[in-house]
Amino acid sequence: MAKYKLTDKALKSAKPNDKDYVLTDGEGLQFRVRTNGSLQWNFNYRHPFTKKRINMGLGTYPTISLKAAREMADEARTLVAKRIDPKEHREEHRRMVLEQTEHTLEKVTDNWLATQQSTITADHIKDIRRSLELHIFDDLGDVPVTKLKAPTVITTLKRVEQQGKLETVKRLCQRINKVMTYAVNCGLVETNNLAGINAAFISPTKENLPALAPTELPELLKTASNANMHKVTRALFEWQLHTMTRPAEAAEASWAEIDFEKQLWIIPKERMKNGKEHIIPLTEHALAILEAIKPISGHRPFIFPSDRDPKKPRNSQTINAALKRMGFKGRTVGHGLRSLASTTLNEEEFDSDIIEAALSHTGKDEVRNAYNRAKYLKRRRKMMNWWSKHIEKAASGYMLISKISN
Incomplete structure (x- = not known):
């Protein structure tokens, strides 16, 4: 049994000096008085294998009482006697507790x-x-x-x-x-x-999202023109179609992303599926949509605001719901508008790399991707202009927000 030397009275009367000092209780238990006034318990022992002297903190006084410190030191001495390092044992216990509570x-x-x-x-x-x-x-x-x-x-x-x-x-x-x-x-x-x-598990059979064929674009535009659709939803539908963007990218578009001087829509990387900034040349038709929607949302952060809370954007499922109401359930979805554009442009023999860039499809070569984004912008603008005019032509005189021809 350890021969104790310290008393509660001695501990309470311990005062800081100009240097740290230690009061010993016996068999490794130490009471350290720091110059800043803090009082710390310490157990000093020899590692059971390396025999090096090691200090293990036991806590501060009076939070850890003299009795509690002695009990902790006794437990540590027992571990050393069993050739177990008490400091390593404690860290392993802490790790196990964290594993059970924090590392789920x-x-x-x-x-x-x-x-x-x-x-x-x-x-x-x-x-x-x-x-x-x-x-x-x-x-x-x-x-x-x-x-x-x-x-x-x-x-x-x-x-x-x-x-x-x-x-x-x-x-x-x-x-x-x-x-x-x-x-x-x-x-x-x-x-x-x-x-x-x-x-x-059974591998799923890959199924492409439903999309209309290029020949069905006139039917889509005719139906949309005659549909009972909120003006903001109609503008969003045409915007998504003209810009070839994903539903969420289109629905959450903000005025801050539009560069009217350069006629560009710059979607920040945080909003893109691939985590890369996407720049879209805006055609006259796309700009016409913005002009039409400005009286409604020009003073708001988002171009296509929600009805319930105008400070928030339209839901990304807005166009899917609109297409279902128009009778296109099972035939196409909002994402299918991108496929419609891609198929049409490929049939018109536009450069596949330009089409992929317009759809924000990127490869693994980061340097090449950055080079292509700059290189293709002029050619993409030409292609996007063709696509917007093609949409207007397919409308066959039906009313569109984006209509600009006389």
């Missing part, structure tokens, strides 16, 4: 998503988290990433597969693996135990 799949996912904010859009981040909430987190959200095993995750995903949601399973496998790769890189796990789990 759900929390690690949120940490990973926070790192993705500069590379993928806010909508895409919401989509990723929502899919995991719906299909994964109820079963596995509280499981530490170190405990995740392939059979357990596969069992959870099999229930999604049995619902016929094969594409969803594929995306979930990809997303969980990205989270686990992040966990490996952060040192939370040594290896990704979920690599290759996609092999346990």
